[in-house]
Amino acid sequence: MKPFMLASISLFIFLFIVISYLLFQANPWPFTLATLFSLFLFLLNFWLVPGGFAWRNYIHYQKHKILLGPFSWPLLGFLPQMGSHAHRKLATLATSLGSTRLMIISLGATRVIISSHPDTAKEILCGTSFANRPVKESAKLLMFERAIGFAPYESYWRNLRRIAANLMFSPRRISSFEGLRQLIADNMIEGVVKEMNEIGFVEVRGILRKGSLSNIMESVFGSTLGLEGEKLGLMVKEGYELIGEFNWSDYFPLRFLDFWGTKRRCHKLAAQVNELVGEIVKERRREGELNMKNDFLSLLLSLAKEDQLTDADMVAVLWEMVFRGTDTVAILLEWIMARMVLHQDVQAKAQKEIDTCVGHNKHVRDSDIQNLPYLQAIVKEVLRLHPPGPLLSWARLTIHDTYVDKCFIPAGTTAMVNMWAITHDSTIWEDPWAFKPERLCDKEEDISIMGSDLRLAPFGSGRRVCPGRVLGLATVHLWLARLLQQFKWLPSKPVDLAECLKLSLEMEKPLACRAFSRYDT
Numbered sequence: 001m002k003p004f005m006l007a008s009i010s011l012f013i014f015l016f017i018v019i020s021y022l023l024f025q026a027n028p029w030p031f032t033l034a035t036l037f038s039l040f041l042f043l044l045n046f047w048l049v050p051g052g053f054a055w056r057n058y059i060h061y062q063k064h065k066i067l068l069g070p071f072s073w074p075l076l077g078f079l080p081q082m083g084s085h086a087h088r089k090l091a092t093l094a095t096s097l098g099s100t101r102l103m104i105i106s107l108g109a110t111r112v113i114i115s116s117h118p119d120t121a122k123e124i125l126c127g128t129s130f131a132n133r134p135v136k137e138s139a140k141l142l143m144f145e146r147a148i149g150f151a152p153y154e155s156y157w158r159n160l161r162r163i164a165a166n167l168m169f170s171p172r173r174i175s176s177f178e179g180l181r182q183l184i185a186d187n188m189i190e191g192v193v194k195e196m197n198e199i200g201f202v203e204v205r206g207i208l209r210k211g212s213l214s215n216i217m218e219s220v221f222g223s224t225l226g227l228e229g230e231k232l233g234l235m236v237k238e239g240y241e242l243i244g245e246f247n248w249s250d251y252f253p254l255r256f257l258d259f260w261g262t263k264r265r266c267h268k269l270a271a272q273v274n275e276l277v278g279e280i281v282k283e284r285r286r287e288g289e290l291n292m293k294n295d296f297l298s299l300l301l302s303l304a305k306e307d308q309l310t311d312a313d314m315v316a317v318l319w320e321m322v323f324r325g326t327d328t329v330a331i332l333l334e335w336i337m338a339r340m341v342l343h344q345d346v347q348a349k350a351q352k353e354i355d356t357c358v359g360h361n362k363h364v365r366d367s368d369i370q371n372l373p374y375l376q377a378i379v380k381e382v383l384r385l386h387p388p389g390p391l392l393s394w395a396r397l398t399i400h401d402t403y404v405d406k407c408f409i410p411a412g413t414t415a416m417v418n419m420w421a422i423t424h425d426s427t428i429w430e431d432p433w434a435f436k437p438e439r440l441c442d443k444e445e446d447i448s449i450m451g452s453d454l455r456l457a458p459f460g461s462g463r464r465v466c467p468g469r470v471l472g473l474a475t476v477h478l479w480l481a482r483l484l485q486q487f488k489w490l491p492s493k494p495v496d497l498a499e500c501l502k503l504s505l506e507m508e509k510p511l512a513c514r515a516f517s518r519y520d521t
């Protein structure tokens with residue numbers, strides 16, 4: 001195809017120029033314009049390959065199968081279409097091109113493959129070829145390259161994952177944080193009552209974000225942070241903005257430029273984080289008695305000598321934990337509450353389950369959750385309909401040349417799994433747009449969401465699967481159960497399920513609802 005096209009275009013240019021020259025010798029303008037036009041056509045041919053211009057050198061490598069992708073803008077590729085609904089646009093495109101298994105696109109000069117199918121998703125997420133992540137410039141400047149999420153797939157990352165699995169997120173550690181989760185649930189319930197009394201409705205986003213931030217902050221640093229905690233909260237907010245911002249240099253070799261001052265702001269924020277968290281680390285080291293404390297910081301400081309991290313690396317790891325652990329949990333819970341308000345029958349059924357299993361007189365505890373299958377199914381169903389990372393945010397990168405679905409994929413290609421497309425695919429899920437927790441209550445076919453079943457893998461899968469998923473789920477289950485046990489939730493204005501993809505997939509308009517105590521009548 002390509003040589004044929006090139007030959008035709010060249011012939012076309014040649015004829016065009018010769019004819020133009022013969023016809024318009026006297027006047028050079030038509031000749032010049034015709035030459036420029038021919039050149040433009042030639043360049044279009046160079047850029048307009050399936051998948052866009054970043055694939056121009058690779059599209060013809062395929063021996064067995066042809067890679068499918070849209071023709072897109074010269075140079076920019078699919079960038080203009082990315083944005084707050086990228087997951088939906090990519091899903092529609094993949095279906096219309098018949099390329100749900102694998103689709104190629106260009107984001108500027110970056111080659112990207114997109115899987116919207118469980119089989120190819122498994123190949124990408126679970127093999128070793130895609131074990132790196134593409135690092136955005138802002139993530140690099142904010143030190144995330146030395147933390148788990150962006151560290152390259154090397155011994156440093158393996159060491160961090162081992163520490164995370166065995167110590168930070170071990171089942172014992174997670175259950176030791178139950179007291180903290182309960183305390184924060186009490187504070188959230190107080191917050192709900194206060195907002196109802198003062199303004200007559202509850203904006204759950206503020207309450208959930210505050211609760212989620214204190215929860216992760218105390219798990220990471222213990223309960224000693226006062227003003228420092230508040231400052232760190234503001235830094236996390238600034239960090240979300242910076243990472244979410246579009247940066248040309250992530251897609252083109254333009255690192256020497258600083259569009260919109262993003263680099264400058266990243267440098268400033270990194271210096272502030274280093275100073276603040278660095279000081280907290282030093283202070284804790286001075287205090288000693290590390291084994292008396294139950295938080296990530298003390299744990300990292302008391303590691304065996306051979307596993308010890310430098311102070312700079314410790315700052316990066318702790319900062320990432322706060323960063324990662326805050327918004328995902330709050331965003332997921334806001335979606336769940338929106339669904340509870342919208343589907344009163346589901347809410348009532350979950351409350352009945354809690355009443356039967358736990359009763360009115362005591363709070364739900366972590367150990368009760370295993371006896372609340374319907375509540376767990378609600379969480380799963382919301383993760384299916386509104387996955388916080390619809391494109392498994394923070395993609396993967398090929399370490400070496402490889403094959404996916406028998407197609408050749410060169411080293412350095414970015415891979416995204418469109419989990420949103422998979423969980424809304426009617427060939428995989430019956431009636432995929434309907435909210436039906438019952439579908440996930442089936443004891444015969446228990447669909448795991450922890451990464452082994454790629455039909456529903458909101459925490460990713462394989463070596464780089466989310467290490468915080470058990471902690472995240474423990475928190476979401478407990479807080480949801482406590483909020484449903486305590487209140488009946490009703491809409492305050494019509495619930496708007498519009499989405500907005502930033503770092504995570506958020507509700508575009510904050511949920512406002514009314515909460516009435518279930519016990520005081």
Ligand code: HEM
Nearest residue numbers: 148149324325328388389392459460461464465466468472
């Ligand atoms: C509802 C809650 C959460 C969701 C939906 C979620 C989702 C994800 C997803 C989709 C990934 C990418 C996985 C992949 O590439 O296969 C990820 C990675 C990660 N998550 Fe989570 N997450 C949640 C909670 C948390 C929490 C509470 C923490 C820590 C406190 C955390 C820390 C991380 C880290 C460090 C990574 C990077 C792992 C690596 O690259 O090795 N997450 N998460």
